[in-house]
Amino acid sequence: MTRKRKRSKMLHSFLHDPPAMAGSLIIVVFLTAAVLAPWITPQDPYDLETLTFDNFLTPPIWKDGGQMPYLLGTDDQGRGILSTIIYGCRTSLIVGFSVVMIAGTVGVLIGLLAGYYGRWLDAVTMRIADTMFSFSTTLLAILLLGVFKKTGIGTVIAAICIADWVRYARTMRGSVLEVKQEAYVLASRATGARDMRILFRHILPNAMPPVMVVVAVDLAVVIMLEATLSFLGVGVPITEPSLGMMIAIGKDYIYAGMWWMVVFPGAALVVLVVGINLFADWLREEFNPKIERTG
Amino acid sequence: MMKKLAWMAAIALMMVALVAAGPAAAKSLVLAVDDSPRMMNPHGDDSDAGLSYMANFFDGLLQRKGEAGKLTPALAVKWEHPDALSWKFYLRKGVKFHNDNPFTAADVKFSFERLGNPEVSEFLNTGKQIASIDVIDDYTVVFKTKEPIPWFANNMHQVFIMDKESTEARDPGDVMIKPIGTGAYKLEEWVKGSYVRLTANEDYWEGAPPIKNVEIRPITEASTRFAALASGKVEIVTGIPVELYEPVLKNPKLEVVSRPARRSIFLALGNKTGSPMADIRVRKAMYMAINEDEIIEKIMRGHAAPAAQIPDVPTVGYNPDLTRLPYDPAMAKKLLAEAGYPDGFTVTLTGPNDRYVQDEKICEAVAKYLAKIGIKVNLDVKPKSIFFPEVAEGTLEFYLIGWFDGTYDMGRTYFKLAHSRDADQGFGGLNGTNYSNAALDKLLESTAKIIDPDKRSQTLQRLNKMAMEDLIVWIPLHYQEDLYAIQKGKGIKFDPRPDRWMVFKEIDR
Numbered sequence: 001m002t003r004k005r006k007r008s009k010m011l012h013s014f015l016h017d018p019p020a021m022a023g024s025l026i027i028v029v030f031l032t033a034a035v036l037a038p039w040i041t042p043q044d045p046y047d048l049e050t051l052t053f054d055n056f057l058t059p060p061i062w063k064d065g066g067q068m069p070y071l072l073g074t075d076d077q078g079r080g081i082l083s084t085i086i087y088g089c090r091t092s093l094i095v096g097f098s099v100v101m102i103a104g105t106v107g108v109l110i111g112l113l114a115g116y117y118g119r120w121l122d123a124v125t126m127r128i129a130d131t132m133f134s135f136s137t138t139l140l141a142i143l144l145l146g147v148f149k150k151t152g153i154g155t156v157i158a159a160i161c162i163a164d165w166v167r168y169a170r171t172m173r174g175s176v177l178e179v180k181q182e183a184y185v186l187a188s189r190a191t192g193a194r195d196m197r198i199l200f201r202h203i204l205p206n207a208m209p210p211v212m213v214v215v216a217v218d219l220a221v222v223i224m225l226e227a228t229l230s231f232l233g234v235g236v237p238i239t240e241p242s243l244g245m246m247i248a249i250g251k252d253y254i255y256a257g258m259w260w261m262v263v264f265p266g267a268a269l270v271v272l273v274v275g276i277n278l279f280a281d282w283l284r285e286e287f288n289p290k291i292e293r294t295g
Numbered sequence: 296m297m298k299k300l301a302w303m304a305a306i307a308l309m310m311v312a313l314v315a316a317g318p319a320a321a322k323s324l325v326l327a328v329d330d331s332p333r334m335m336n337p338h339g340d341d342s343d344a345g346l347s348y349m350a351n352f353f354d355g356l357l358q359r360k361g362e363a364g365k366l367t368p369a370l371a372v373k374w375e376h377p378d379a380l381s382w383k384f385y386l387r388k389g390v391k392f393h394n395d396n397p398f399t400a401a402d403v404k405f406s407f408e409r410l411g412n413p414e415v416s417e418f419l420n421t422g423k424q425i426a427s428i429d430v431i432d433d434y435t436v437v438f439k440t441k442e443p444i445p446w447f448a449n450n451m452h453q454v455f456i457m458d459k460e461s462t463e464a465r466d467p468g469d470v471m472i473k474p475i476g477t478g479a480y481k482l483e484e485w486v487k488g489s490y491v492r493l494t495a496n497e498d499y500w501e502g503a504p505p506i507k508n509v510e511i512r513p514i515t516e517a518s519t520r521f522a523a524l525a526s527g528k529v530e531i532v533t534g535i536p537v538e539l540y541e542p543v544l545k546n547p548k549l550e551v552v553s554r555p556a557r558r559s560i561f562l563a564l565g566n567k568t569g570s571p572m573a574d575i576r577v578r579k580a581m582y583m584a585i586n587e588d589e590i591i592e593k594i595m596r597g598h599a600a601p602a603a604q605i606p607d608v609p610t611v612g613y614n615p616d617l618t619r620l621p622y623d624p625a626m627a628k629k630l631l632a633e634a635g636y637p638d639g640f641t642v643t644l645t646g647p648n649d650r651y652v653q654d655e656k657i658c659e660a661v662a663k664y665l666a667k668i669g670i671k672v673n674l675d676v677k678p679k680s681i682f683f684p685e686v687a688e689g690t691l692e693f694y695l696i697g698w699f700d701g702t703y704d705m706g707r708t709y710f711k712l713a714h715s716r717d718a719d720q721g722f723g724g725l726n727g728t729n730y731s732n733a734a735l736d737k738l739l740e741s742t743a744k745i746i747d748p749d750k751r752s753q754t755l756q757r758l759n760k761m762a763m764e765d766l767i768v769w770i771p772l773h774y775q776e777d778l779y780a781i782q783k784g785k786g787i788k789f790d791p792r793p794d795r796w797m798v799f800k801e802i803d804r
Contacts, residue, residue, distance in 0.1 A: 048666035
């Protein structure tokens with residue numbers, strides 16, 4: 001099958017999979033909002049110079065006491081909920097994509113080398129991976145954040161990356177073990193091609209599909225993890241927006257009847273994660289060789 | 296998994312219902328508090344949360360009662376201060392420990408000597424101050440301190456007396472989990488993270504307490520604690536968060552009990568040479584930029600009183616003439632410009648997020664106010680378990696903290712918080728910014744020798760004025776108010792103490 005035909009076949013299956021299209025629509029909407037945040041929000045909720053208590057704890061616009069421009073109400077520091085959600089998604093997506101890129105690259109390289117060279121390299125890296133895998137990622141990230149002693153988006157990304165590369169390394173290694181037995185790899189080795197060429201020209205592209213599925217699933221996992229860490233108060237600092245932080249602040253007000261501080265950011269998080277997962281499901285079906293073979 | 300959880304929840308609910316519906320003959324009480332005990336060793340944890348538990352199992356030589364925390368006899372019936380270094384205590388006769396051992400002077404000597412052992416004590420300073428403990432007879436003890444300690448007796452309500460015989464005989468691990476004191480309650484069961492059950496000591500020297508069984512459930516999360524009360528699982532909760540005050544008031548089944556707290560909340564500023572905050576004008580500007588009235592109204596929801604100093608009214612050294620600098624951001628900007636920082640500067644504000652009422656929110660608000668005069672604040676808010684060690688290290692620049700002095704004497708407070716750090720002398724142990732001012736140190740050291748109450752009070756007031764007006768060692772914010780909620784119509788008679796201790800012998804129903 002040529003690459004071009006494969007691509008058109010994927011497009012075809014995508015256009016006939018409504019959940020996948022809904023998922024990608026959600027992702028596009030969130031991405032656009034996140035990128036355009038400074039221009040589409042009525043207020044920069046994290047500009048301390050302009051933030052005041054004047055309009056704090058106002059309910060959503062359709063309730064008594066609601067006021068423009070705070071469509072979904074405000075929180076206890078006077079931040080508009082909608083604006084904060086949009087800025088919070090920005091953080092979620094920045095953390096999500098950064099981790100997927102950094103942990104993905106590192107994990108893929110480690111998996112590639114471990115799978116191809118085997119022996120001690122494989123043994124050492126995979127034992128490390130096993131050890132890290134036996135911890136829950138959340139717990140590991142919390143431990144690391146405790147060790148770093150510094151808060152900030154960068155720290156959160158670093159902590160999640162350290163806890164998360166394992167996923168990629170294991171998937172890649174498994175995939176490489178399969179691919180390196182293929183005839184074309186053996187053939188190119190027989191013709192005297194160097195390791196680097198074999199690794200990056202022949203094995204890497206052909207071992208990638210399972211990793212692509214991990215990327216999509218992992219994006220959702222990382223976004224949830226950032227929200228969890230921020231909810232627990234070990235993630236991004238309170239001066240930076242985060243959906244998890246919003247939920248943490250809002251939960252103190254649930255019994256006071258001010259539900260909007262928790263419900264809206266919670267809903268935003270759910271929609272974003274469901275959107276990514278719908279897309280990931282489709283990707284999994286596309287890339288899973290077993291389904292392709294039987295189907 | 297969910298099914299299993301649901302079953303467990305159902306069984307737990309039934310058990311609670313059974314407990315609640317049990318025989319009404321013996322009075323009992325179930326309550327939720329905001330902190331769990333770290334240990335059952337009365338000297339190992341000097342936090343008010345820990346001491347609150349211990350005050351039920353143990354007694355001090357003295358105790359504090361009532362709204363003003365008046366010092367009254369407990370295991371000692373009378374005390375004298377014959378000279379600057381000596382303190383003589385006459386002990387109560389006929390008191391028994393929970394294991395029936397009689398209470399004598401030997402137990403007092405043993406307990407106070409134990410304070411100096413870092414393995415079991417967080418009261419090292421008190422331990423180090425004592426030069427000798429002389430047992431005159433079974434019921435008379437004389438303490439000699441190394442230096443004159445004017446507030447020595449003021450500390451006697453929180454140094455608890457242990458049984459010498461059983462403490463020495465038992466394994467140290469057992470001492471950590473099983474309290475044997477003279478207190479009004481005995482420990483029945485302690486399940487870490489779940490509950491602490493107490494039963495009345497029927498032989499208590501002050502008379503058996505009216506409530507026979509107490510179950511304390513530590514629930515750190517404020518809204519969960521409130522939910523336990525609202526659903527009727529507990530009858531008293533401590534630490535009602537201010538944002539839940541209105542809902543509690545509106546709930547016909549619940550009642551709020553409030554008590555102005557002794558604890559003041561303030562900001563500590565470093566004065567490292569060359570840093571902006573070494574300039575008094577900058578300190579003044581930061582003070583004037585903060586709208587404390589708004590903090591009280593919007594963040595504390597009215598449940599706090601503005602403070603112009605660290606000590607509260609009953610503390611020796613409280614100066615009634617001190618007033619807050621006015622809130623005036625324009626003036627603050629001008630002062631900054633005069634000091635050479637027209638465009639402000641950057642500073643890191645550190646603070647706890649799980650210690651004081653709305654601590655994190657106050658830090659956020661301070662960052663907001665300072666941003667408006669051009670000072671960029673990096674917020675570094677963290678759990679108390681990480682924050683307090685940093686204060687003890689003395690490496691912070693600017694932080695939020697709260698304080699009240701258990702001894703009701705400002706001198707001790709200032710030695711810990713304001714004196715230049717001196718590890719050998721034990722000064723400045725909680726001076727987290729490494730603040731240092733020679734004039735202040737000198738005046739403070741001179742107060743250590745003053746025993747005469749009037750003269751002492753005058754000098755400490757002078758010191759207080761110097762710190763708050765001339766030097767602006769701290770920016771005072773407010774005194775907290777403690778909020779409790781109880782089930783209405785259950786006949787609970789509960790009058791909270793100013794020190795937040797839950798002393799169950801003082802509660803009836």
